[in-house]
Amino acid sequence: MPWYDDASLYYGPSAEVLAQGDIVVAATGVFEGDHGDVSPASPLHFGEERLVQVWLGSTRTLPEAPSLGLRAQWGLAMVLPHACALEKEFNEHVALLVAAGHTQPEAEQLANDDVSLDRFIALAPLCTYAELALERRAGVQTGARLGAFPVPENVSGGIPAAWVDLRRISTTDVSLIDVEPLRLVSLSSLAQAHLQAALAKHWAYRDLSRYDELQHAFGQRITAVVPISTGKKMRVGFTLEDGAQLVFDASDKPPPPPSAPARRPRPSRS
Amino acid sequence: MPAAPVRRKVTKGRVVRTPEGFEVGQSVHFVAVSPRTWIMTLEPVEEAERLAAALPTPPESPWSAAMTRVQGIPHAAGRRPRKAGSVELDSTASDAEALAFATIVVPKRRARSTRAVVR
Numbered sequence: 001m002p003w004y005d006d007a008s009l010y011y012g013p014s015a016e017v018l019a020q021g022d023i024v025v026a027a028t029g030v031f032e033g034d035h036g037d038v039s040p041a042s043p044l045h046f047g048e049e050r051l052v053q054v055w056l057g058s059t060r061t062l063p064e065a066p067s068l069g070l071r072a073q074w075g076l077a078m079v080l081p082h083a084c085a086l087e088k089e090f091n092e093h094v095a096l097l098v099a100a101g102h103t104q105p106e107a108e109q110l111a112n113d114d115v116s117l118d119r120f121i122a123l124a125p126l127c128t129y130a131e132l133a134l135e136r137r138a139g140v141q142t143g144a145r146l147g148a149f150p151v152p153e154n155v156s157g158g159i160p161a162a163w164v165d166l167r168r169i170s171t172t173d174v175s176l177i178d179v180e181p182l183r184l185v186s187l188s189s190l191a192q193a194h195l196q197a198a199l200a201k202h203w204a205y206r207d208l209s210r211y212d213e214l215q216h217a218f219g220q221r222i223t224a225v226v227p228i229s230t231g232k233k234m235r236v237g238f239t240l241e242d243g244a245q246l247v248f249d250a251s252d253k254p255p256p257p258p259s260a261p262a263r264r265p266r267p268s269r270s
Numbered sequence: 271m272p273a274a275p276v277r278r279k280v281t282k283g284r285v286v287r288t289p290e291g292f293e294v295g296q297s298v299h300f301v302a303v304s305p306r307t308w309i310m311t312l313e314p315v316e317e318a319e320r321l322a323a324a325l326p327t328p329p330e331s332p333w334s335a336a337m338t339r340v341q342g343i344p345h346a347a348g349r350r351p352r353k354a355g356s357v358e359l360d361s362t363a364s365d366a367e368a369l370a371f372a373t374i375v376v377p378k379r380r381a382r383s384t385r386a387v388v389r
Contacts, residue, residue: 025336179350227369
């Protein structure tokens with residue numbers, strides 16, 4: 001059974017701290033146009049959504065900001081940054097404090113007390129398949145669809161078969177979610193690798209299968225790819241699993257780098 | 271034996287816009303009917319709760335097992351303590367590295383004059 005269908009392959013033990021792919025209880029949100037109202041009360045159920053007015057514009061001209069609403073959702077969300085990104089400022093601060101003469105425990109204590117370190121975390125909401133058009137479900141469930149990441153059912157975690165909407169990523173103060181009971185499950189190393197691939201595919205629109213095709217063509221795993229700078233000409237060196245070195249030169253007339261696809265013009269605001 | 275009445279959330283609020291039958295400044299109660307539906311009423315809280323208990327049971331949420339699992343846990347405040355690890359070094363990408371990434375891990379699609387087809 002593939003990783004996206006097999007909970008024993010997909011889920012793994014939790015790390016001591018938050019890690020990429022952890023599923024947590026959190027609020028996520030999307031800014032919208034001139035919509036919303038004052039929210040009467042906090043959501044009571046997971047999956048509940050509020051469209052609230054953030055502010056009201058009055059002039060309809062710049063530099064004033066236009067009216068803004070926030071569609072906020074309460075429920076389960078997936079942690080997207082790599083664990084190293086979640087600890088970067090903390091580790092830097094500890095190193096600085098130790099260099100300044102503090103002991104390691106003192107430095108860690110001081111850094112733990114500084115709530116400004118690594119404060120922001122990107123999350124994407126978990127959605128049910130009922131929210132998805134039928135013809136798109138198979139692509140999402142198998143991890144093939146760009147902008148989505150599958151989540152198989154986890155009975156002990158109370159998580160139904162769901163999917164992560166990578167188009168609705170929002171930033172949250174990590175202190176709102178970084179408490180153990182609010183982390184329901186964690187991903188295995190294999191599922192984390194698939195999440196990283198899904199993020200690269202969605203955000204950079206890269207087709208990672210070409211890398212597999214290269215390895216297939218070489219007949220073994222690529223262990224290193226090193227760009228070699230030779231002035232105007234591009235040269236790339238590959239190291240294979242058996243230690244073989246391959247160097248490829250770009251042709252004299254490389255194709256132009258890809259540019260952003262033209263977008264359909266959106267209607268102007270009246 | 272009759273089923274126990276459903277205890278729904280009733281929240282106090284104040285009218286800031288005026289749907290029919292309400293005036294600005296009036297004190298109201300909101301009764302949670304379903305995750306996306308609330309009833310706003312001018313009735314006192316006891317009557318709002320009676321009204322809430324009389325409403326039919328909402329359909330079960332797909333998230334009910336997760337909600338049950340975290341039921342009663344206090345809201346989060348602060349972070350769990352961390353232990354220092356190695357510092358992730360910042361790094362730049364040279365033109366060659368950026369082009370190697372863009373070439374070896376190829377674009378999903380070439381630029382088009384119109385929007386791409388739905389995948």
